[in-house]
Amino acid sequence: MANLQKEIWVNQIKENFYPDSSFLNYAKDFSGLVENHAINMAEAGVDPKVLINNTTYPIKIVQRVDKPIRVELDLFETENTLVRRPEVIQYSYDQLESVLMGHRNILRARTAEKAAHAFAPSEDSEFTPVIQTTGEDIGARKRLTIEDILLLKERFDDVCIPLENRYLVLNPKHVSDLILFDTKAFKDITDIVNGQPKRIAGFSVLQTSITPKYNSTDATKKPFSEEIKATDTFCSFAFQGDEVMKADREIYMYSKEDDPGERGTIVGFDKRFIAVPIRNKGLGAIVSTKV
Numbered sequence: 001m002a003n004l005q006k007e008i009w010v011n012q013i014k015e016n017f018y019p020d021s022s023f024l025n026y027a028k029d030f031s032g033l034v035e036n037h038a039i040n041m042a043e044a045g046v047d048p049k050v051l052i053n054n055t056t057y058p059i060k061i062v063q064r065v066d067k068p069i070r071v072e073l074d075l076f077e078t079e080n081t082l083v084r085r086p087e088v089i090q091y092s093y094d095q096l097e098s099v100l101m102g103h104r105n106i107l108r109a110r111t112a113e114k115a116a117h118a119f120a121p122s123e124d125s126e127f128t129p130v131i132q133t134t135g136e137d138i139g140a141r142k143r144l145t146i147e148d149i150l151l152l153k154e155r156f157d158d159v160c161i162p163l164e165n166r167y168l169v170l171n172p173k174h175v176s177d178l179i180l181f182d183t184k185a186f187k188d189i190t191d192i193v194n195g196q197p198k199r200i201a202g203f204s205v206l207q208t209s210i211t212p213k214y215n216s217t218d219a220t221k222k223p224f225s226e227e228i229k230a231t232d233t234f235c236s237f238a239f240q241g242d243e244v245m246k247a248d249r250e251i252y253m254y255s256k257e258d259d260p261g262e263r264g265t266i267v268g269f270d271k272r273f274i275a276v277p278i279r280n281k282g283l284g285a286i287v288s289t290k291v
Helices: 002-014 085-090 095-119 146-158 172-181
Strands: 038-043 067-072 074-077 081-084 130-132 166-170 203-207 213-215 232-240 244-259 264-277 283-287
Touching (some): 002 244, 146 232
Parallel strands (some): 130 283
Antiparallel strands (some): 244 264
8 A cells, every 4th residue: 555655646746747838848858768867869960062953973972970979867856854743633734745746846846947047058159049138227137128039030040940849938027028018919928828839929938937047247158056146137048849858757756654763754756857958059048138
């Protein structure tokens, strides 16, 4: 019965791990390629040139050289939680069930935060545009404008990022900027309708509050979990769905039931997960300009 109960708890944590509104639903799923907590794949070499009205033969032979890549899955572990039996008896709700859902929620939030950081570009480049907001001043920042989103679209267009599967993940503050600009047009911009996000300027629009931080002076991305400074700012980020990937492995539950010393049950979880760009193309960010 203990094993069955443990299996039920793990399944409860796995159920709906990615909500319908999560940007991770739109990344390529490489979970089936995981072996020994890693994925072995290759970055494709240079595509062949196309000859038009060629008159020179034999045609040149060029060998494509792929770059092997090994991606190790990160290990996410929750701290253990103690649920004392005498305390549970006093409460009118199931404290252990609440604790388990707390572990699920923090695992979900932390993996998504790591993924959001990975999907945002490190700095401005030809294939990873980083632009800054240009709207009116509001407190210590400039608002996001439609022109900013259109500029990001043009930067994607300039390097022929496919028009399909482009996603813009807005920080809630940037959502507010759009709503204030035009309430009628943007009040429901991040809704999922019939399983599909709404679109603007060629991007399917999503929302998350865990967008990464950038240095406001040079618009470079801050390292994950680094302490936030007064000169740092937030962003919205964009990606082309075929240029990013995720990989999941099982969630494992550790439990120690009826511990005589603690007079209760101790539980904790771990999960293997990774989400990264495939070849550092088709990524973008709109960074809030500091005033």
